[in-house]
Amino acid sequence: MGGFTVENLTLRLPETGVTLFQNVSFSLDIDRRNPQRLMVRGPSGAGKTTLLKCLAHLMPHESGSTTLDGKTAKQLGMTNWRARVLYVPQRPPAIPGTPRDFIAKLDHFSAQRRKGLPATDPIELGKSWNLPVELWDKNFSQLSGGEIQRVTLAIAISREPDVLLLDEPTSALDPETCARVEATLAQHTCIWITHSQDQEDRMASAILTLTPGGSVEWTGSTDVSVAR
Numbered sequence: 710m711g712g713f714t715v716e717n718l719t720l721r722l723p724e725t726g727v728t729l730f731q732n733v734s735f736s737l738d739i740d741r742r743n744p745q746r747l748m749v750r751g752p753s754g755a756g757k758t759t760l761l762k763c764l765a766h767l768m769p770h771e772s773g774s775t776t777l778d779g780k781t782a783k784q785l786g787m788t789n790w791r792a793r794v795l796y797v798p799q800r801p802p803a804i805p806g807t808p809r810d811f812i813a814k815l816d817h818f819s820a821q822r823r824k825g826l827p828a829t830d831p832i833e834l835g836k837s838w839n840l841p842v843e844l845w846d847k848n849f850s851q852l853s854g855g856e857i858q859r860v861t862l863a864i865a866i867s868r869e870p871d872v873l874l875l876d877e878p879t880s881a882l883d884p885e886t887c888a889r890v891e892a893t894l895a896q897h898t899c900i901w902i903t904h905s906q907d908q909e910d911r912m913a914s915a916i917l918t919l920t921p922g923g924s925v926e927w928t929g930s931t932d933v934s935v936a937r
């Protein structure tokens with residue numbers, strides 16, 4: 710079985726007993742010729758970021774399963790899973806050095822590199838998003854929020870993941886730059902948190918809405934195979 714499949718994913722926070730999401734099930738084909746984008750929306754605090762972190766196995770869920778090409782994270786190995794189902798945070802934690810240093814460190818860890826796929830140069834990609842080349846040699850601490858957002862995203866795409874888990878990836882961008890980034894992301898399989906109705910209208914193959922209380926609603930599931 711190919712693709713990224715999520716079955717009955719449920720999380721109740723042990724600290725508070727609050728159910729953030731219950732029985733989330735869907736399946737995304739991973740097809741580079743026809744990439745699907747599942748948009749995730751819901752009020753602040755509903756659990757959108759937490760859902761993405763559970764999909765990346767960066768935090769545990771309570772029940773349910775996730776598989777990539779029919780294999781669980783345990784079968785693939787956690788490092789491999791997280792490289793293939795790649796979470797891109799809204800605000801990355803403080804990273805020492807420059808973006809170029811960071812790329813060199815990633816390249817050093819072979820598990821992060823996908824073999825046999827066409828390499829995307831993050832610096833070239835950044836150019837198409839209005840990021841000057843010099844910026845890759847500045848310290849992260851000197852970059853603006855929108856620059857960090859694009860650098861992080863360009864590096865994530867350059868690792869050639871199967872699924873990008875995007876936490877408000879364009880929230881700090883002006884409309885023109887946002888359009889450029891969206892044009893790139895349209896070519897990738899994404900699960901994408903947004904608070905923008907316009908962006909949702911432009912980009913969604915399907916929409917998952919998290920509601921307080923943990924139930925989920927689906928709309929526009931024309932392309933994504935959604936089990937309800």
Ligand SMILES: Nc1ncnc2c1ncn2[C@@H]1O[C@H](COP(=O)(O)OP(=O)(O)OP(=O)(O)O)[C@@H](O)[C@H]1O
Pocket residue numbers: 722724729751752753754755756757758759760
């Ligand atoms: N590890 C954790 N332990 C306890 N509570 C947590 C943990 N992680 C998240 N929460 C709580 O879960 C709820 C959902 O948080 P989350 O960041 O997933 O929301 P969100 O929908 O992404 O919100 P926003 O739109 O504001 O980014 C919040 O009330 C948060 O405080």
